[in-house]
Amino acid sequence: MNPKKPQSQMATQRPTVKTLAQTTGYSIATISKALRDSPVVTAETKERIREAALKAGYQANMRGVSLRAGKTFQAAVLMPVTVAEGFEWDGVEYTQILSGISQALEGSDYRISIHVIRDAEDGRLAAQRIVDAGLADGLIFSGILAEDPRIDFLVERNFPFVALGRCRKPLAYAHVDVDNDWAAYAATERLIAGGHRRIALINPDGRLSYAMDRIDGFHRAFVQAGITPCDDLIAAGGLSTRFGKESVLHLRHIPDPPTGFICVNEATTLGVLAGLAELGLAAGRDVDVIAYDDINVSAYFAPPLTTFYLPIERLGRKLGEFFLRRIAGEEPAALQELYRPDLVVRQANQQQRGTP
Amino acid sequence: MNPKKPQSQMATQRPTVKTLAQTTGYSIATISKALRDSPVVTAETKERIREAALKAGYQANMRGVSLRAGKTFQAAVLMPVTVAEGFEWDGVEYTQILSGISQALEGSDYRISIHVIRDAEDGRLAAQRIVDAGLADGLIFSGILAEDPRIDFLVERNFPFVALGRCRKPLAYAHVDVDNDWAAYAATERLIAGGHRRIALINPDGRLSYAMDRIDGFHRAFVQAGITPCDDLIAAGGLSTRFGKESVLHLRHIPDPPTGFICVNEATTLGVLAGLAELGLAAGRDVDVIAYDDINVSAYFAPPLTTFYLPIERLGRKLGEFFLRRIAGEEPAALQELYRPDLVVRQANQQQRGTP
DNA sequence: CAACATAATAAAAACGTTTTCAATAAGGGT
């Protein structure tokens, strides 16, 4: 075979507008307009060109479109991961977030590109790289800090983005969030109504905005009930299973230990249950545990736990929708939504049980 | 303000090779060569141009590079998700896979783009779309079926890809896999040695290649021990928590029920434990459970379980490495690796316990 | 019937690169 394959090689090449122009006899301008359904080209030629395109299996080359349009058609998602091995079930909910975003982007020309980050500061660097190098047309990220460097940066550069969570600065930006203040309030109130006076809040990193929201709600429930808030029972740490377990082991060994636990996610909840098991305690009998659940797994814990449940995939869908609308030019102020999770009762709200 | 902003607008535009050409006085050809460190351009001019580029904050526009090079610089990853809400902890390990791939791709120009798929057939469509529309330079995917339409398609089209798992056809393609045959064999052997004669294998969808591998290993252990294989105790279904629970509830109600359970992943394991709890049985006392663990969570189950553990992030890293090498032109036959998970003993291997 | 508006298509420019090829300058050998 001739290594240059002058003829057969050409035949197997992907067709372009130029190819179609040659086969149909029209100019590449008309081809382009016809395929984009421009009103200036006649219905008959449109038909003819479309047919030829179909026959040739023509697909517009995104690289050409991209260069010409000055767009990347990429939605960059910052995905946090923990560094070390032995990470323990961290970030498991991201699959669902991505699924939701993906659903929203279906039908659009946008694709999801993943940028793994270690922490918020690393996230700022990633954001800067994405903006400076023009790697994407917009950004989606979560794990918002009260003072989030990414939000500051992106707002200042006027780069489109949607945040899963709100920071504590009065800036206008598109976001989706869970009403964590309310959820923590409702959980605490429920435990108080169940007779608990010493309640532990297993919380993530204190710089996270929603960690503060949860503390606010936690406090308010005590104040409204006229009880001293359990500030000493707030465990601020990771979202890991290990942290949940360690928190229980620690908190149950201090004087006047907690009898109720409010967990921040499924991972810490699993850890809390593991810690209780190690101490010979059982949720629903010796202590009460209320969880927050993104991925509908609390039903399978032993015992099944009462949770505040909001499928995180739904948030993902909203993120994707807001992303597209933001890219299309809508104002950030119009792209903000707050969700309240559903209370799923799986354990009775027991009254005044003697603390073991 | 003048809506056209003739001057200030220009100043804020991203610099291009043309800009640099103007500021330095060199031609765009020289600029390009200098920045790519071509040997034909003199050291002095290189230095001058690099300085100017740095000062201007020049970053090559990927869209231009992409069009010219005919590459997308995208590594497409097919990410499976279950459709319905109430998905129950499915696909949680993908975060780790992505993290691993991301680590391997660091330093390269490649970015990860996510394509969510519902099942293998949907995956084939996605693969076809990616290939036909030229959305990526290569593909990474998992959940390999014994007869996987994606592998057939991609091999036939000679499109670069790396599979997490092997199909059962004798095709040459890059892959990374876990030795599931061995793992299932070892798990079964251990339970047999512990005195169990009726052992259940909680397996994923039977069309999955690694499901068959596991059955093979499962069988072999019985044969080698001279015991009748428990074909009736193979539960082939999903990877979901629900399936794990339902399997236990079903299997424990048949005559001569299993006393040992071998689980396929953490999700089903959690379900199995939930099912056992509902029946009043405890792992490690009434029955034995051996799990397979991707994400190091089995230590927190109650009780902690003996598992075969292989951090899936490591597989992800290998996938990314193989991807780059495949893209660079290496032969698929050189890009194949099989991993054996580590046995992590958390429960004693008990002898001949009366089945309750 | 000439002038002109309108419709349809074609030509050309642009997006930002990289690469091939041409052009210039400098140096070395005879």
Added chain:
DNA sequence: ACCCTTATTGAAAACGTTTTTATTATGTTG
């Protein structure tokens, strides 16, 4: 002093689009 080689840079083409502008043909109007 002249030719030839070599080193360095510049010009131009190409990647595949889309959009702006120009060109032609057609029909309408005074």
